Amino acid sequence: LGPEVAAFEAACAEVVGVKHAIGVSSGTDALLVALMALGVGPGDEVICPTYSFVATASVIARVGARPIFADCTPDGFNVDPDDVIRKITPRTRALMPVHLFGACADMAPLADAARARGIPIVEDAAQALGATYDGRPAGSLGAVGCFSFFPTKNLGAIGDAGLVTTDDDALAARVRALRVQGAVAGRRYVHDAIGGNFRIDELQAALLLVKLAHLEEATAARRANVAAYHEAFRGLHATTGKLGELRLPPTLRAGDIAHQFVVRLSASRDHVREALEKNGIETSIYYPVPLHLQPCFAVSGGARISLPNAERRALEALALPIFPGLTVDEINRVTSEVARSI
Numbered sequence: 001l002g003p004e005v006a007a008f009e010a011a012c013a014e015v016v017g018v019k020h021a022i023g024v025s026s027g028t029d030a031l032l033v034a035l036m037a038l039g040v041g042p043g044d045e046v047i048c049p050t051y052s053f054v055a056t057a058s059v060i061a062r063v064g065a066r067p068i069f070a071d072c073t074p075d076g077f078n079v080d081p082d083d084v085i086r087k088i089t090p091r092t093r094a095l096m097p098v099h100l101f102g103a104c105a106d107m108a109p110l111a112d113a114a115r116a117r118g119i120p121i122v123e124d125a126a127q128a129l130g131a132t133y134d135g136r137p138a139g140s141l142g143a144v145g146c147f148s149f150f151p152t153k154n155l156g157a158i159g160d161a162g163l164v165t166t167d168d169d170a171l172a173a174r175v176r177a178l179r180v181q182g183a184v185a186g187r188r189y190v191h192d193a194i195g196g197n198f199r200i201d202e203l204q205a206a207l208l209l210v211k212l213a214h215l216e217e218a219t220a221a222r223r224a225n226v227a228a229y230h231e232a233f234r235g236l237h238a239t240t241g242k243l244g245e246l247r248l249p250p251t252l253r254a255g256d257i258a259h260q261f262v263v264r265l266s267a268s269r270d271h272v273r274e275a276l277e278k279n280g281i282e283t284s285i286y287y288p289v290p291l292h293l294q295p296c297f298a299v300s301g302g303a304r305i306s307l308p309n310a311e312r313r314a315l316e317a318l319a320l321p322i323f324p325g326l327t328v329d330e331i332n333r334v335t336s337e338v339a340r341s342i
Contacts (some may be wrong), residue, residue: 008205016139020172022164023200027126027148028055030162033198034122034144035063037174044093049079050290051310052098055289056124069292071307092277095121097140099128103257105131107141130153132255137246139165153257161204221324228328232335264316268342275341284319
């Protein structure tokens, strides 16, 4: 928590367009300390997507609350606002949308519902630094935003690091206290709350501050790679007619940052992945098991819920290489291998 951290926090606050940016130890800890600062605890419910990384829901359980899982939209990967709104109850203490793959969730209906009920929104923006929704940056759309700087993120550290963003002075003060064991500012070894060791390292902050200056350039390269993929796949479909099973992600919106390029393969996903791996092309599956089907969230004796859109995505989704250094020749190689293996 020295000068490098202070400089990085100031730069991030400007990028996100908020009063406060607070560096923490990881994206998971950003979510955790945000819920702690909001006072979420036992007996509360927090609605989150089922199609997300496990940390989205595990932090809810860690503060003693219950994650309530919402489905994806019928055609996409982000959470369905209608399903979220249907699941709001008197016990709902927060909404936690995820801006998945660098594209913001549909925030307008969620914000309206939250405002009408006095419920805070915690943005899981782990994959979305630099993304915008209706011109407003991710991390400024709710009561609090949470970012990850895991090495594979658009802005990656050389280890774990995260960030909490907010315009709320009191909430920011609580987060700052909680990241240092709940200590009272200016009074050493006096603790008003039970917090944690959520500090960001000076080394990580120093590196991230340098890389932050190049974020727009890297994002532009990712977006160019998405356009190149769409063009290559259209050309292959026109010449081979073999890509009918392949469903491409939608054309990028102005505010998307292309954290991942995830295609959908309704029948041959695993076969295509194996074929690509044999040819030296790395892929990933985000996410093979929706959170409502994870053993760690099973409710003893409870009925199994069905969230069909997410369950379908888990069987279809395949993330292709998208990193900024990817070349057009490499993109053409990837698309050709996909076409051959379907």
